[in-house]
């Protein structure tokens with residue numbers, strides 16, 4: 056690894072091809088993991104439209120998302136009226152189980168007092184006392200996607216979870232960070248249930264965002280953890296906290312319920328999966344089921360078969376912080392060299408990254424840092440830059456609008472790690488075979504994107520997507 | 522400043538909707554009051570970006586926090602035949618500190634970086650809500666930057682909260698009129714130079730029209746703004762004629778170009794067979810009126826005759842395939858009405874349409890064309906559409922991407938008519954493309970399969986006839 060360079064921030068004034076997405080969008084995703092929920096942005100309508108399009112393109116699902124539709128006048132006079140009207144309208148039209156309000160840059164610049172607005176709403180609308188209402192402060196001008204997700208989950212915990220005198224045996228909570236796809240959550244449920252435990256996921260995207268065929272068309276989220284289940288989280292035996300950005304929510308949960316937290320910084324990789332399995336075995340007092348034992352064996356075998364292709368490969372990774380940590384750690388586990396790790400925001404996790412260069416930046420920074428890389432790992436927005444410098448791209452994270460099944464990818468546990476290992480490994484493998492047959496080993500090192508573009512037949516390569 | 526601009530746009534005499542309103546209504550502006558909790562659609566900044574971003578060699582820099590650009594860049598299918606700079610997302614990504622101290626310094630630095638690194642012919646700077654709220658004077662910054670850097674730096678004053686996407690389109694038009702059009706002189710002009718306004722070259726649609734114009738001998742001096750280049754847009758004032766596409770959005774540009782430079786304009790459409798022919802005819806006639814060689818009228822008629830007969834011949838095979846098939850149409854405005862006529866010509870039946878975005882005249886026109894029986898829904902809820910499709914009142918739905926899941930969840934074929942589609946539907950060939958797409962999706966074998974009951978739901982009598990082994 057040698058000398059690690061750290062540039063905490065790129066010094067540019069113009070962010071070029073941003074990697075960052077705003078806080079309210081992260082909050083919206085968290086709210087979408089609650090059954091019969093309507094996320095509501097407290098701001099101008101444009102912010103909602105953009106967020107909605109981005110989520111639709113990624114998940115290929117209808118996305119419920121509403122706006123308080125602040126215009127110039129209400130922005131100046133204050134937005135309480137709009138907020139109250141929006142909540143009442145949504146309640147009348149869709150009768151959701153929960154309305155999740157996320158502030159935006161517009162309402163935060165004005166400095167609206169959300170706690171005050173909350174009490175005022177409750178005071179003025181006693182008839183709606185049954186409606187669960189969660190407010191999250193998510194200004195667009197600070198933090199990013201992960202922070203918004205975290206703020207929403209914390210808000211839900213504080214508003215909905217109830218302390219409990221009794222404990223339900225075998226019931227455990229899982230605070231599932233936004234680096235887990237709906238597919239990951241589904242996999243995690245399988246693993247946990249195979250120990251005879253019953254998990255409550257907050258949020259649970261596996262039920263709402265993995266592709267549903269409903270009998271009727273509803274305007275709210277359909278599926279996800281129910282408000283009743285969230286309320287019952289206080290009766291669990293333990294809480295598994297997945298991802299650094301879930302720590303705040305975990306603290307709030309502990310404070311409210313005394314349920315102990317077990318923290319996992321990642322679930323991708325052999326050792327990380329071992330830790331999860333050991334923990335579950337201890338919690339349940341049961342031996343590890345045969346299926347998982349077999350999955351572990353095949354992962355070990357895959358690592359042995361695959362390591363040839365990973366060794367010393369130079370890889371640049373640009374993802375949301377916790378996913379960035381999981382992926383760079385996994386690549387390092389496999390003997391690859393992470394030459395650059397780029398995060399959209401500054402967080403504590405960056406301190407732990409094993410990478411030659413760690414930086415808070417955008418896709419244009421990746422383009423500069425990855426010129427002689429063998430692979431870039433980032434969301435779909437990385438495609439233009441990857442194509443320009445002729446480096447293949449493996450898509451992960453969000454948004455992933457140019458691939459099917461983006462939400463169902465699995466990269467946790469033995470099975471998910473194995474899948475990730477094969478996907479990236481196959482990219483290297485096919486390039487080596489292709490380049491052999493064309494008589495040059497490192498086409499991209501010449502910086503000639505066009506010439507080698509035709510060898511990247513895998514479709515995961517930036518060249519073909521341009 | 523911005524307030525005056527808004528009033529001006531709301532008073533646009535070229536806009537038929539505006540003229541139908543009373544003085545008082547007009548003051549309120551064209552954006553309907555939005556209902557909090559039940560509103561949908563983009564903001565003015567969004568609309569401005571849609572209108573200007575197709576200017577491909579310019580840099581488009583968004584001044585604001587990450588929300589405005591971070592969630593939205595790289596999501597439009599407008600095509601360029603050359604420079605790809607327009608696809609690069611630039612933003613000042615304002616932080617908390619910028620909100621407290623003001624974002625003007627950062628904005629200037631950002632403009633400078635973009636100019637130094639990419640050397641574009643011009644930079645468009647978009648104002649968004651937050652810097653507008655804290656009072657960043659981006660017009661002053663742009664002026665200063667233009668002087669310092671020796672390049673046009675153009676402020677686009679359309680912060681999201683002033684109104685809808687449509688209003689943003691118009692404000693973008695005003696920006697071009699104020700800062701761009703008329704600033705560059707073309708090297709050569711011809712008597713058949715035209716300017717097209719409001720065509721964005723989505724999915725490369727302009728390229729289905731341009732060859733026909735070339736053949737007739739009409740030159741596109743500038744297109745605002747599909748496949749546009751900054752300098753071409755800047756010399757639009759030397760066109761002999763302006764065509765305004767899709768009346769609502771940029772009619773202010775056409776009218777003011779007439780006012781300032783005496784260039785006549787007309788409203789036309791490239792969608793559908795008859796509209797396409799009308800458009801070509803009008804172009805030729807008006808150019809001749811302005812002194813172009815009469816021969817282009819004959820050439821135009823020749824092209825129309827050939828293309829029309831070609832297109833009807835090419836649509837013929839679809840007739841038996843489309844027989845009895847019913848279409849539910851969800852698209853506002855007039856743009857598609859000649860398209861609809863063409864689809865009916867190919868054998869489809871249109872059962873109804875939403876009129877949420879249509880004007881009174883549009884509705885009248887539809888009534889005249891289709892009779893009183895025809896359904897026009899003002900505000901149909903997703904749930905109702907879903908039910909209609911579920912009860913198979915239509916065989917296919919055509920709409921914008923936002924409502925696609927209503928159809929797909931009802932297991933009914935759906936086709937994108939709006940922004941994100943990848944197939945061009947303009948011009949004569951566009952109609953054939955559209956029919957091909959409809960046919961492809963209608964005849965896809967998946968529809969039968971996805972409607973099958975699951976094995977655990979199927980009744981005993983529908984079980985496949987499996988003979989026991991050895992029987």
Ligand code: SF4
Nearest residue numbers: 099101102589650681
């Ligand atoms: S409404 Fe304002 S803050 Fe929201 S996207 Fe539009 S310009 Fe940006």
